[in-house]
Amino acid sequence: xxxxxxxxxxxxxxxxxxxxxxxxxxxxxxxxxxxxxxxxxxxxxxxxxxxxxxxxxxxxxxxxxxxxxxxxxxxxxxxxxxxxxxxxxxxxxxxxxxxxxxxxxxxxxxxxxxxxxxxxxxxxxxxxxxxxxxxxxxxxxxxxxxxxxxxxxxxxxxxxxxxxxxxxxxxxxxxxxxxxxxxxxxxxxxxxxxxxxxxxxxxxxxxxxxxxxxxxxxxxxxxxxxxxxxxxxxxxxxxxxxxxxxxxxxxxxxxxxxxxxxxxxxxxxxxxxxxxxxxxxxxxxxxxxxxxxxxxxxxxxxxxxxxxxxxxxxxxxxxxxxxxxxxxxxxxxxxxxxxxxxxxxxxxxxxxxxxxxxxxxxxxxxxxxxxxxxxxxxxxxxxxxxxxxxxxxxxxxxxxxxxxxxx
Amino acid sequence: xxxxxxxxxxxxxxxxxxxxxxxxxxxxxxxxxxxxxxxxxxxxxxxxxxxxxxxxxxxxxxxxxxxxxxxxxxxxxxxxxxxxxxxxxxxxxxxxxxxxxxxxxxxxxxxxxxxxxxxxxxxxxxxxxxxxxxxxxxxxxxxxxxxxxxxxxxxxxxxxxxxxxxxxxxxxxxxxxxxxxxxxxxxxxxxxxxxxxxxxxxxxxxxxxxxxxxxxxxxxxxxxxxxxxxxxxxxxxxxxxxxxxxxxxxxxxxxxxxxxxxxxxxxxxxxxxxxxxxxxxxxxxxxxxxxxxxxxxxxx
Numbered sequence: 001x002x003x004x005x006x007x008x009x010x011x012x013x014x015x016x017x018x019x020x021x022x023x024x025x026x027x028x029x030x031x032x033x034x035x036x037x038x039x040x041x042x043x044x045x046x047x048x049x050x051x052x053x054x055x056x057x058x059x060x061x062x063x064x065x066x067x068x069x070x071x072x073x074x075x076x077x078x079x080x081x082x083x084x085x086x087x088x089x090x091x092x093x094x095x096x097x098x099x100x101x102x103x104x105x106x107x108x109x110x111x112x113x114x115x116x117x118x119x120x121x122x123x124x125x126x127x128x129x130x131x132x133x134x135x136x137x138x139x140x141x142x143x144x145x146x147x148x149x150x151x152x153x154x155x156x157x158x159x160x161x162x163x164x165x166x167x168x169x170x171x172x173x174x175x176x177x178x179x180x181x182x183x184x185x186x187x188x189x190x191x192x193x194x195x196x197x198x199x200x201x202x203x204x205x206x207x208x209x210x211x212x213x214x215x216x217x218x219x220x221x222x223x224x225x226x227x228x229x230x231x232x233x234x235x236x237x238x239x240x241x242x243x244x245x246x247x248x249x250x251x252x253x254x255x256x257x258x259x260x261x262x263x264x265x266x267x268x269x270x271x272x273x274x275x276x277x278x279x280x281x282x283x284x285x286x287x288x289x290x291x292x293x294x295x296x297x298x299x300x301x302x303x304x305x306x307x308x309x310x311x312x313x314x315x316x317x318x319x320x321x322x323x324x325x326x327x328x329x330x331x332x333x334x335x336x337x338x339x340x341x342x343x344x345x346x347x348x349x350x351x352x353x354x355x356x357x358x359x360x361x362x363x364x365x366x367x368x369x370x371x372x373x374x375x376x377x378x379x380x381x382x383x384x385x386x387x388x389x390x391x392x393x394x395x396x397x398x399x400x401x402x403x404x405x406x407x
Numbered sequence: 408x409x410x411x412x413x414x415x416x417x418x419x420x421x422x423x424x425x426x427x428x429x430x431x432x433x434x435x436x437x438x439x440x441x442x443x444x445x446x447x448x449x450x451x452x453x454x455x456x457x458x459x460x461x462x463x464x465x466x467x468x469x470x471x472x473x474x475x476x477x478x479x480x481x482x483x484x485x486x487x488x489x490x491x492x493x494x495x496x497x498x499x500x501x502x503x504x505x506x507x508x509x510x511x512x513x514x515x516x517x518x519x520x521x522x523x524x525x526x527x528x529x530x531x532x533x534x535x536x537x538x539x540x541x542x543x544x545x546x547x548x549x550x551x552x553x554x555x556x557x558x559x560x561x562x563x564x565x566x567x568x569x570x571x572x573x574x575x576x577x578x579x580x581x582x583x584x585x586x587x588x589x590x591x592x593x594x595x596x597x598x599x600x601x602x603x604x605x606x607x608x609x610x611x612x613x614x615x616x617x618x619x620x621x622x623x624x625x626x627x628x629x630x631x632x633x634x635x636x637x638x639x640x641x642x643x644x645x646x647x648x649x650x651x652x653x654x655x656x657x658x659x660x661x662x663x664x665x666x667x668x669x670x671x672x673x674x675x676x677x678x679x680x681x682x683x684x685x686x687x688x689x690x691x692x693x694x695x696x697x698x699x700x701x702x703x704x705x706x707x
Contacts, residue, residue: 025492032459039465207687381522385512
């Protein structure tokens, strides 16, 4: 790696102009602060200098990096023998033959995690693993079948409230609620699936978004049914053959439970991907008309995708209710759906490893960004944008699966 | 009857505001096929800029109409500048990327801008001064029509007419329509597509900012999160009318605004958004491409 080229006069002028533009852009919001009731104005001129300097520096670095990359591409073009072969090998970590040892190491790490780290860390990891399950579930709908679903959190809410309400009214436990939550999720998935069968692309996106909001608003306003915004409290944690557990033990137990669930999800989703249904989903994603021409029942395939995706969200919801022991509608906003969607897209649509990695990164990132205190969500938003610009196909875009006819 | 008229008026006012935001959505979607989730933030930024400018000006003691006009100008200019910058930073590098990448980038931008305003200003609700003077001639109808509502209707009618003229009769408008129809072809006949796309973002953001100013002055308070729900509603309206179609966005907005007003007035105000989204689902079941959208026959 050669060092960056020296900035030319043009680069510096560009950087200065960028700095000036951002100073103009942020002027009212960052510099002036008014108090409308007191009728006072505070001028914060220092902010202006910060913004100008920082944006100019960033612009200069980006420009030099781009020039550097362009120069390298040009060199490679001139000397073709040094250029990479037509099929560049994937980076070291991602080669298929390394998959087994790497996943073994990862497995050991996850199993030993509670022994090494504090309960607080374990708790965060449990949450991250729950998002692995959610991400893989949504991956079925968005990544495999190519149906853009912006209301996935609705099924998560269905699962969580299923457990909460079943416990409240019928005193049912976690293990009974888990399959019921999954089934209810699937049922709601089909319920949503039917009206939207004819819709495509972005129309589908907005209807699913609306569906998610409807579920949340009903939970919020139909107090007699769901206890409204105050939510349901004192939901029991999962039991283990009626053993008495301290809080710490029960949290660690839940951690392992979530790992088991996540592994089961990975297993099932991976098997589904190569099944007849899975291949039909891929066909649907690539070309709806060609898929129908191959004799695939589009309706059935779409509904299966919605139902199976929603079933995982339902089970994750039960898990969530058991983990937090308290649920209210505020946990199931659109932002939640958006984050799960980000996990899928960032991971690389349809890639299981990618989704797992992206879920861990996106969920652990805000936790460890806590050092940045109030700047945490600002950075989170910026990271999403930057990650998409750097890797628009996600962390890992899965290679197209080929099947040999003679097997 | 009076109640009915009051609801009708409030529905029209809502519809006009939705329309101002929905136009930006639908124009951007028409040209680059992106659901611009950061569009609602332009409305919020417009409202905040207007608040700041009007407060500063009122301390210097300018008359109310001058403040209103200057605040609207500032809101439109700065929101336009934000729209331009967001497109340059977050969407332009992703042209040609898979369809969902710009969507995630837009969600990221929306989170970023909300938190930027939260940090730069405040997380609390801020009272917004009433910038519209009380019209004396409305006195007898005070129960039904208020002056800020009337101003919203008048201004949005004006803005929409101007936009229609711009798109129908100017060279730029023609270039915009050409780009929306076929971007590659537009490029081939010498249209600077990048500039047209930037212009679309600037126009859409400025419209949303005017909407933000008007509604903030009508309701009387703002905070950093108002853009989100307004954006979703306006997007719903744009889809309702057939996304990509400008008359569709206006029609969809008024249908949505009236439905919400009557449903909250006659049924229950708790379920306002439920009515909005149920209407959307119902209409899309029967007209999958929206009210005025053309159901494009797909060729193989």
